[in-house]
């Protein structure tokens with residue numbers, strides 16, 4: 001499907017950057033990687049619709065006609081999220097789900113969406129325990145694609161960093177545990193050796209005392 005001149009960057013540039021995962025990949029760039037490296041098909045992006053299909057087909061020299069009907073059916077309208085703030089309990093689940101860090105708030109406080117950054121991915125809707133996030137339909141996307149890409153990449157870097165630090169802490173805890181165990185075993189060994197030496201000394205002293213009594 002792809003030729004050597006085709007780059008992941010060029011494909012990613014054509015994708016909508018909604019970062020909704022509806023293509024079954026973890027975002028637009030992972031889908032671009034799959035198209036290049038796994039020969040993934042170009043009909044998997046509902047937010048991009050027919051326009052994205054045709055752009056990808058043109059870039060990759062593929063006939064889009066085979067996919068037009070199904071992509072037309074699965075295309076979905078742009079939208080953005082709105083939080084009913086009076087119902088929000090500040091659980092932070094929506095913040096954790098948002099792929100472009102478009103939600104502001106902290107634990108136990110009301111949350112709100114930064115409208116201009118929201119891609120309409122809908123990933124915050126399902127985790128909300130209060131069912132207080134609504135999607136508002138738009139006539140066209142209102143977010144900036146390049147900004148959405150940057151915010152998505154920054155978030156991925158941050159999550160990778162947190163995961164690495166967690167793994168390092170886990171490994172350090174294991175090393176500490178093993179070192180403590182070795183220290184304890186060494187102390188126990190030293191203690192047993194001391195007890196044995198003391199017992200030998202006591203036995204020798206007793207023997208000498210007995211010999212002295214017999215000779216005296």
Ligand code: SF4
Pocket residue numbers: 015016017018019020021022023024025026027028029031044045046047048
């Ligand atoms: S917009 Fe959604 S479906 Fe389209 S490529 Fe990006 S993550 Fe995949």
Ligand code: SF4
Pocket residue numbers: 080081097098099100101102103113117118119120121122123124125
């Ligand atoms: S606020 Fe919700 S709909 Fe908007 S980008 Fe974040 S997760 Fe997606």
Ligand code: SF4
Pocket residue numbers: 083087088089090091092093094095105111127128129130131132133
């Ligand atoms: S998931 Fe819902 S209840 Fe929780 S902070 Fe977000 S909007 Fe508020």
